[in-house]
Amino acid sequence: MKDKTKATFQAxxxxxxxLTSAPEExxxxxxxxxxxxSLLDTAARSPVATLAQHLQKPTPGTYIGSGKVGELAALVKTHVAQQVVFDVRLSPRQQRNxxxxxxxxxxxxxxxxxxxFARNARTHQAMLAVELARLDYTKSRLRRMWTHLDRQTAGGGSGMGSGGLTGTGEKQIEMDRRQVRKRIQDLKTRLLEIDARKDRAVASRGECFNIALVGYTNAGKSSLMNALTSAGVLAEDxxxxxxxTRTARLPLDRFSNVVMSDTVGFIRDLPPTLIASFHATLAEVREADLLLHVVDASSxxxxxxxxxxxxxxxxxxANEVPVVMVFNKIDRVYSKTILLAFRRRYKQAVSVSATNGDGLDLLREIIKTVVAKRVKQVRIRFSVLDGALDSFIRARAHVMSEEYQDDHAVLSIEVDDRALEELQANPKVEVLPQAAAR
Ligand SMILES: Nc1nc2c(ncn2[C@@H]2O[C@H](COP(=O)(O)OP(=O)(O)OP(=O)(O)O)[C@@H](O)[C@H]2O)c(=O)[nH]1
Ligand SMILES: [Mg+2]
Known part of the structure; x- marks a missing residue:
């Protein structure tokens, strides 16, 4: 899929x-x-200056040392910057100070x-999840928000040093706190409902072999999804x-019941509140039969x-789900030898390029082997008069051959464990061992 160039102008x-890092990093x-x-660009911000500090241990009150705070203030002034962005998590107190x-x-x-996440959320579920995560973040920072507002209403700029709030501000914080708590509860309830619906939807695909694409953001999951299925999902730099999450059928020769899901990408130190609120979105990953861990091999x-x-x-x-490592973007990798050495660490690994199609056949073969392990061959016998049962079986099993004896059909089929259990539990179906030919 082609990159989408952003046509709209964004200020x-x-x-x-x-930038802060420990000396060993x-x-x-x-x-x-x-x-x-890259994150700043996605968030419509442009760094006009950069400052770095190596820290053995963060300073409790301000994270960075007091000298650096002074330097930051000077940079902000010189470049007329509107914000400072840190590459670490700050406590509410550090942020306020x-x-x-x-x-x-x-x-x-x-x-x-x-x-x-708030900028990119498109569906109702993603929006609720992001709102919940943001409120969770805000709830311990209401004082900070009111300090901003108080500052603005006090005529701008003047009250910056004190951080004190007017009496109205204090009252507002208390009111806000109650409202935030109520909204969080409300969002959690709504997300739990979606969660339950989603679990049911995933469970109803029980007869399918579910593959989920996981990986670092921008690794090429959506591109791979598009290269392997006809889902046509958005893939961009x-x-x-x-x-x-988008799910689509993965065409794989005789295995007709394999589906693939593309989902949200991960990043280092993903905020825990986001992981919690995206619980429903990540159901596909937890419930999957196989994960394809897509890696950007050019990084x-x-x-x-x-x-x-x-x-x-x-x-x-989701750490118990079997994984195949998929090293993507090999068209851009600088040393295939190094990559190969790296790949050897993993039991199941393959190198591909979602863009030019290299290695995709091999990936399909690997998936087939995994799916085939789950498949058993049996013969079943049932009445030809039962059309509904006939369709039920054909939707769940791959029919290898069929013959008819009087008013009974005898089918040689390939089915996975779950479907086989269903057939064995059905009184209208006689499951014959494969050896009992004829
Ligand atoms: N050169 C090269 N570029 C690739 C390949 N696969 C994906 N890309 C590019 O990498 C960028 C990210 O691709 P996506 O498929 O959107 O990545 P993603 O993992 O779905 O990213 P998020 O949804 O943002 O987490 C796009 O610009 C793709 O064109 C590949 O095999 N080779
Ligand atoms: Mg994607």
């Missing part, structure tokens, strides 16, 4: 990017910066990711292009990205 907000620094820039000292809003990593931090994805899989309780 980018000028921001100062604050030096190697990752460059990639972190690239990722942060920084805002008071610097004199503009300070976004932390979680808030930036939440902002991107933007982080978190996909926030919802120099492939390993960190794999670790981040594995951490999220664990957090959502």
């Amino acid at each position: 980018l907000m000028p921001v100062v990017l604050m 030096r190697e990752l620094e460059r990639e972190r910066e690239i990722e942060m820039r 920084l805002e008071e000292e610097i004199g503009c809003t300070v976004l932390d990593y979680d808030e930036l990711i939440l902002d991107i 933007r982080l978190f292009a996909t926030l919802d 120099s931090v492939m390993e960190e990205q794999i670790d981040a994805v594995e951490a999220v899989l664990k957090a959502i309780g």
